[in-house]
Amino acid sequence: MNKKHINEIEDQMKLANEGLPEKERGLFADARPTTVDAFNKYYEGFLNWARSRSLWMLAFGTGCGATELRPLMTSRYDMSRYGIAPRPTPRQASVFIIGGYASIKTIKRIVRSYEQMQGPKYVIALGSCTINGGMYFDSYNTINRLDYYIPVDVYIAGCMPRPEALIAGFNRLKEKIRAGECEGMNEYAEKFDWFKKNQKQIIKNWNMPDYNW
């Protein structure tokens, strides 16, 4: 392959950003996410240990399940003793908790926030609604399976799950992180086209860049 050919392929790989108006397309990034390999086994193991002890969750209550996060922060359940802290901005957060049903309007914001998080990033899907739609399985406005739109690491079943169940879910997530199984960020980069296709299928007014940095 000569250099010209590689450039052509790179041009084809660029995102079209078709949802944006023509004059704004230059303002946004057109690169797609790339996979980032882990470090060597022992160093990555150490980092994963630190990551699992310091989980910063995005304080974005996407549904009724966000109600269960409040008691988790207060003195009764006290998540800070596990090193879990809320972070109000996606740039700094590493865990995204989808609190229950995600309507189409919300999933647009969820995708945007998820893409703005800096990896390695983890997703906890809370409640039955994220698993198979739950009691909203026949709703015109809420999605049924979250894992078609963003990669999910841990599901917590229930409607609603109690804060204890949430803590159990967090502990499960920690085990998975320490075992090096939480590669949602790379999964998203690998299956990017598939995720985008699913997202665009339900988000009809796609007026944002294809990949939000």
Next chain:
Amino acid sequence: MSIWTQVLYAAISVTVATVYGLTLGGIVRKLYARVHGRFGPPVWQPFLDIIQTSSRRVSVSHGNMFLLGPVFRMAGGLGTYLFIPVIFGSAVFGNFSMAGDLLLVMYFVFFGQLGMALGAGQGGHPYSPLGIARGLAQMSAFEVPFTLAVIAVAIQYHSLNITSIVAAQQGSFLNWTLFTNPLAVIAAMISMLGMNMHSPFSIVMAPQEIPIGPPVEMNSGFLSILQTNRGLFAAAKLVLFMNLFFGGATNLLEMIAKTFFIYMFSVFVGAAYPRFRPEQSFRFFLKWPTIIGVLSIIYIAYLGGVL
């Protein structure tokens, strides 16, 4: 002493101060948690947080100024710390103290915030200029009583050199500025509440309304620099206060004990009081602490420090 020995000593001193400052931060989080009736995170949680943020795999930059912002902040912290003699008479912890270093330190306390303002402004997030505006306004407000207190101290000891200010306070604890010029200490301690940004004056960070304030767009490595600097800067400020008002320290243990209790003052106030709104906090700083600061200068310069 050769320059390389000095560099080695400075590196040791900065490391100790950073570790100490971060541990202090962990202790404070634990303490706040106990006040709330929680267990709270472990004391070493700040270190884990720094490892976690610095080990992110990707990072987003918004331009050159954005890259420089955390560097300026770190330079502010380092500059503040490196010109303060941490332990009186110690070669390792003497840092680069010299004649007139008090002015330099005062400048560096301000420098970090300004650099941060430049960097965070380029992030483009509307909340960062909001937090910066609040931060700089509050900083200008608490600098007034603090500067007045420092002027009073400089008049009292006829020196702008921190080492000689500390030297003048040696001997008995009655020689401390706390007892020779209590008004200046009161003004400075109140302005320290604003400097440490604990509860009554935590409006800059304002986690509820303007998430996290200035560093809202800072991610990954940028954030870990800011976190490291937070530990170093906290230690530097405490050491400065200890030197100016509480007689300095002659060994590491004394330094740790004194700075711990100085910090606990702002922590206790923070745990007990709710938050001021921005305009309330500016007005507060420009009212009573400023008056006390002016009184302290009058007391020391015209009354000769004699009651």
Next chain:
Amino acid sequence: MEQLIKKLKGMVHLRAYRKQRDDLHFIMVDKPQLEMILAHLKNNEGFTHLAFLQAVDLIEDGKFQLTYMLYNYSTSVNLGVNVLIDRDDAEMNSIHKLWAHGWQYQRELHELYGIDFPGSPRVEESFVLEGWEEMPPMRRDFDTLEYSDKTFYQRPGRSTNDPAEYMKEKMYKNYPPSPGIRRDDE
């Protein structure tokens, strides 16, 4: 309240009146007279607060029933003013000049039921459904299950149980049967 109803009867054609509680009454008026009676209730009778505006789809009659729920702060009485409008050609006069916040309800009704309110500000903007292309989803002839099956991905293996039976089976098998709640007692 009886006096008010009597007075209203003299003014407009009251199609129906129902008293649900001492502080909750419903009247039904004709469509052309609605604005007049709302203005009267607001300006002269003390019903200054529009609590909500909502619609009911009466698909069997081919009508929409709009309910303007008013509240009187001095007497603490709720008064619902109902009006029937045609379902196929759903259009209603806007009340945003009487109550400024009415536009938001009208925007919602426009999106979810397809009722048009000419002149209402920002009525065409999307409220909760961004980029909706089908028929308004709260109309009863819209099949949500079919739409959901078509649009969202079902996870296989989903089953539905009757909660009472299921809990009895799973949790309270070893307990004597409970007397249950007799709803007739109320």
